[in-house]
Amino acid sequence: MSACLLGKRVRYDGGSLSVNDQVVARWMSEGRVVSVCPEVEAGMSIPRKPAEILASSGEDVLEGGVDVIEKGGNIVTDNFIEGASIALGLCRKFNIKVAVLAEFSPSCGSSAVYDGSFSGVKNPGMGVTAALLRKNGVQVFSQYEIVEAEKAVHSTNG
Template identity: 75%
Template sequence: MSAYLLGKKVRYDGGALSVDDQIVERWRSEGRIVFVCPEVEAGMSIPRPPAEIFNGSGESVLNGEVDVIEKAGGKVTNEFLAGASIALNLCHKYNIDIAVLAEFSPSCGSSAIYDGTFSGKKIPGMGVTAALLREHDIQVFNQYEIADANKVLIGEIV
């Protein structure tokens, strides 16, 4: 699960986005949650400059076609790829096949991300970590789909 959804202050601006959800609380009490912030795990600072995928999505970053760029123009593609690999390794280590990640993030967005212009405009697409996890058959949900993730977890079809 994305760390900042659990109240960890690891977001690019040093903030968190705590999800107040009974399902998440049950998962936490059952010891089911492993949390990660791919950018921080890759060595990026808190806070850090905002970054977006320029002219593409997570899949195109994985394919080497586009970069993840900071607002001031710095390229942070390697850090985002490293963070995605760390998240995938955690999934393998703990036999995780379901992830709940933060929507719109250039790492964790599962159905929409920012468009790379730093204008606040969102486009359909996945972040780098979400795309890598899906490539490895890990089901990725966002914070608005926790009930669906739980249904998969308990064996119901979504």
């Protein structure tokens, strides 16, 4: 699960996106949650400049044709790919089949990400971590899909 959704202050702006949900609380009490912030795991700072995928999505970043850029133009693609790889490693280590990740993030977005213009415009698609996890058989949900994630956990025992 995205660390920011668990109240950890790891977002680019030093904030969190805490999810107050009974299902998540139960998962926590059952020891079913592994927390990760791919960007922080890859060595990026808190706070850090906002980053967006340039006019595309995480699938294209993984294929090598598109970059993740910080506001101001610094290319941080390698950090995002490294963070995604670390998250995938955790899924493999703990046999995780279901992930709940922060929507719209260039790492964790599962249905849409910001378009690289830093103007609040979103494109359909996934972030780099969400794309890598899905490519490797992990079901990815956003914080708005906890009920669906809970059903997936029961159907996969993940």
